[in-house]
Amino acid sequence: MSSHAPIIIVGAGQAGVQIAESLRQEGYGGELLLIGEEPHPPYQRPPLSKKWLFDAGNPVSLAIRGAEALARRRIELKLEARVERLDRGSTTLELASGERLSYSRVALATGSLPRVLPVPGATLQGVLCLRGIADSAAIAAAIRRCASEQRPVVVIGGGFIGLEVAAGARKLGAAVTVLEGLPRLMSRVTAPIVSEAFEQLHRSHGVQFVFDAQVTELRGTREGHVAMVRTADGREFAAGCVVVGIGVTPDDRLAAEAGLPCERGIIVDECSRTADPMIVAAGDCTARRLADGRLLRLESVQNAVEQGKSAAAALMGRERPFYATPWFWSDQYDVKLQMAGLSQGYDQVIVRGDVAKPAFSAFYLRAGRLIAVDSLNRIPDHMLAKRLLDNDLSPTAEQIADAGFDLHSLVRQSA
Amino acid sequence: MARVTYIEPDGRAVTLEVATGHSVMSAAMEAGLEGIEAQCGGNMACATCHCYVQDPWLERLPPPGEDERLMLQNVAAERRDNSRLSCQLIVRPELEGLTVEFPERQS
Numbered sequence: 001m002s003s004h005a006p007i008i009i010v011g012a013g014q015a016g017v018q019i020a021e022s023l024r025q026e027g028y029g030g031e032l033l034l035i036g037e038e039p040h041p042p043y044q045r046p047p048l049s050k051k052w053l054f055d056a057g058n059p060v061s062l063a064i065r066g067a068e069a070l071a072r073r074r075i076e077l078k079l080e081a082r083v084e085r086l087d088r089g090s091t092t093l094e095l096a097s098g099e100r101l102s103y104s105r106v107a108l109a110t111g112s113l114p115r116v117l118p119v120p121g122a123t124l125q126g127v128l129c130l131r132g133i134a135d136s137a138a139i140a141a142a143i144r145r146c147a148s149e150q151r152p153v154v155v156i157g158g159g160f161i162g163l164e165v166a167a168g169a170r171k172l173g174a175a176v177t178v179l180e181g182l183p184r185l186m187s188r189v190t191a192p193i194v195s196e197a198f199e200q201l202h203r204s205h206g207v208q209f210v211f212d213a214q215v216t217e218l219r220g221t222r223e224g225h226v227a228m229v230r231t232a233d234g235r236e237f238a239a240g241c242v243v244v245g246i247g248v249t250p251d252d253r254l255a256a257e258a259g260l261p262c263e264r265g266i267i268v269d270e271c272s273r274t275a276d277p278m279i280v281a282a283g284d285c286t287a288r289r290l291a292d293g294r295l296l297r298l299e300s301v302q303n304a305v306e307q308g309k310s311a312a313a314a315l316m317g318r319e320r321p322f323y324a325t326p327w328f329w330s331d332q333y334d335v336k337l338q339m340a341g342l343s344q345g346y347d348q349v350i351v352r353g354d355v356a357k358p359a360f361s362a363f364y365l366r367a368g369r370l371i372a373v374d375s376l377n378r379i380p381d382h383m384l385a386k387r388l389l390d391n392d393l394s395p396t397a398e399q400i401a402d403a404g405f406d407l408h409s410l411v412r413q414s415a
Numbered sequence: 416m417a418r419v420t421y422i423e424p425d426g427r428a429v430t431l432e433v434a435t436g437h438s439v440m441s442a443a444m445e446a447g448l449e450g451i452e453a454q455c456g457g458n459m460a461c462a463t464c465h466c467y468v469q470d471p472w473l474e475r476l477p478p479p480g481e482d483e484r485l486m487l488q489n490v491a492a493e494r495r496d497n498s499r500l501s502c503q504l505i506v507r508p509e510l511e512g513l514t515v516e517f518p519e520r521q522s
């Protein structure tokens with residue numbers, strides 16, 4: 001291994017740019033190379049299914065960092081370059097162009113890939129998924145075409161991305177049907193009361209829902225453009241375009257092929273270290289081993305940023321574990337959903353606020369302790385929830401249920 | 416387009432040319448300024464693009480909306496009368512010379 005060789009970061013996304021900048025903040029003075037397959041400098045993905053989708057005319061900048069800002073920090077950005085192989089024996093990376101690059105250490109920040117619908121017809125024209133800028137532009141164009149030709153948009157998957165796209169499509173004036181395989185929306189991450197509030201919201205904007213829908217086939221026109229979606233119960237849905245939002249697969253291919261332990265993601269510890277001391281990983285491509293042995297997979301900006309900071313520290317030989325309360329958000333119509341903590345495993349849900357409006361929060365408890373809060377148009381609740389959870393403070397169920405009790409007093413008491 | 420001056424937490428002033436329609440936040444992010452985090456990218460979900468708007472600009476800006484006012488109650492640094500979220504400040508030619516200061520910390 002050459003210690004003069006650069007640290008190479010694979011993947012110029014949210015986590016990749018964070019690792020690069022944090023390495024400089026941590027005092028790394030050597031060469032630093034950030035390699036990305038896409039043609040764009042690092043950019044934010046969340047707006048792609050939100051504002052950007054129906055409002056790309058407004059020049060909202062998606063950039064996380066411009067090339068110049070990176071150059072000033074001596075971060076060499078190599079775009080439109082795909083790393084094909086990680087060779088740990090010779091400590092080199094092989095690019096798709098055939099070029100070989102020696103590394104001193106490597107950070108993997110390759111993100112995730114949209115899951116492909118495993119049915120016939122999934123590759124027809126007009127069947128779209130959403131990951132990058134080009135996808136968002138293609139979906140916006142397809143939705144506009146559907147709106148002008150009065151053909152319905154079919155969204156497969158009632159999760160965050162599917163629902164945000166459905167809201168965008170309504171804004172653009174297209175008819176929308178959402179097909180969800182389970183009995184309710186966003187069922188893996190929220191309580192029924194939150195799912196129901198979003199179902200109501202979308203219905204009031206004219207979205208049609210089909211639950212327990214098992215898509216079996218997509219059929220096309222003679223020209224090979226999608227025209228119809230068929231479900232297991234024999235129903236058929238006409239489609240001017242189909243947007244597939246059925247989750248992502250962590251892109252752990254380089255690591256797996258190099259023999260690093262992976263299990264739906266590159267396995268890292270709480271400091272973003274892999275099994276190889278020369279290699280760290282951060283963001284969507286990882287699965288984090290918690291102290292109790294469980295694996296935690298998160299797909300969020302916060303996770304990419306925090307794991308990125310940990311990864312940079314680890315490369316400098318320092319431990320910076322990531323314990324912060326996970327948080328996430330989604331925008332649908334005029335409702336802002338903000339989530340703090342992880343609600344999996346809750347045994348009690350208590351609501352504060354006005355469910356019908358909607359302007360409420362669902363407080364999730366396990367064994368009497370607060371573990372998560374989902375807030376719909378209740379910004380102060382969300383900010384408070386982050387503070388409570390960060391400081392391991394829990395109101396009692398009675399305090400939460402008592403609308404007259406000021407939950408902020410708990411934070412003030414401890415401060 | 417308008418020139419916007421940012422005062423970093425260490426007192427350094429940086430002036431950027433910001434295109435009309437872009438936010439004060441997004442230009443600062445692209446340029447890699449130190450005093451801003453903007454984790455949510457302008458979705459008003461995180462309050463980590465907090466800035467203090469210098470005189471005489473505060474009254475020349477559209478006032479904060481309800482969501483922004485609520486988010487401002489939860490910024491990490493001291494909240495002042497001239498606190499704004501820079502993601503909500505959209506640049507227009509009339510804002511030529513706008514000056515904002517970043518706080519000590521964002522999270």
Ligand SMILES: Cc1cc2nc3c(=O)[nH]c(=O)nc-3n(C[C@H](O)[C@H](O)[C@H](O)COP(=O)(O)OP(=O)(O)OC[C@H]3O[C@@H](n4cnc5c(N)ncnc54)[C@H](O)[C@@H]3O)c2cc1C
Pocket residue numbers: 010011012013014015016035036037038044045046047048049081082083084109110111112130131132161251254282283284285298299300301302304327328329330
């Ligand atoms: C439409 C959409 C909406 C979202 N909304 C939200 C939201 O509201 N809130 C939230 O917190 N999160 C949201 N997310 C998730 C969030 O964007 C991701 O969790 C985050 O981008 C993960 O960062 P990352 O660096 O791990 O991966 P990415 O940002 O995906 O970056 C990975 C990069 O690596 C590149 N790459 C991969 N393999 C290679 C290779 N072999 N060689 C070179 N380059 C490679 C990829 O091309 C990509 O550019 C959303 C995601 C999408 C797609």
